[in-house]
Amino acid sequence: MPEDPREGLEAVVALRRTLEALEAAQVENAFVLGWSWARIAEVLGVSKQAVHKKHAARIKARYPGEPPGRTRRNI
Amino acid sequence: MIFTRFARETRTSVEAAIEEARMLGHDSIGDEDLLLGILRADEGIAAESLSSLGVTLEDARDESERMTSEALSSVGISLEDLRRQAGDAFDVRIPADRRIPFSPRAKRALEQALGEARVLGDNRITSEHVLRGILRVDECTAVRMLARLGVSPATLEDRMSELRGRAAS
Secondary structure (H helix, E strand, C coil): CCCCCCHHHHHHHHHHHHHHHHHHHHHHHHHHCCCHHHHHHHHCCCCHHHHHHHHHHHHHHHCCCCCCCCCCCCC | CCCHHHHHHHHHHHHHHHHHHHCCCCCCEHHHHHHHHHHHHHHHHHHHHHHHHHCHHHHHHHHHHHHHHHHHHHHCCHHHHHHHHHHHCCCCCCCCCCCCHHHHHHHHHHHHHHHHHHHHHCCCCHHHHHHHHHHCEEEECCHHHHHHHHCCHHHHHHHHHHHHHHHHC
């Protein structure tokens, strides 16, 4: 435990913010490697719709067309 | 509503604060983001005081990130390692379609700004009032950030008063 409670609480805030970025990165990585939204959602323990809504637009903007390594076949 | 009494420079700096918060991945607009907004808008006595004391936007952004990184390491997490592991896709920015609220401390700073304008007999709320308002908020992140950059609230207030006196004469 950090000595100063404020430090500990701030760590929670920092972690919450970092978690979002980490999720974005991991979802993107899975998608680029050919994972389907359904499979990604399953591992995250949420619905396919939720993952798609949160990540699809961003990831598609980063990879116009199909990302490298991802083929129609494994979608 | 308080926003209607904002001077143009204040609107600019608050909009800039929202941008800064988004860029830094802050899920609420904190008092430190209001400070970053003032630096980014770079208008008026507040910005001039800060820059005359050697505070730049880049330094303040770096300091904000350093504070996040230190907070994480206090619970045993290395932001650097996370970044390295996640690679390019690790992006803290908050997407444009997600709304972010003002934090309670930021709201308090803006309320205090109103009081500061009243005390100084000014009709419009300028970024000087906002900066003074920030300094009134207990335990606020912006003040700690400024301290880390070597600027005390008293020094900053004195500098603003100085520049205000110069503008009036």
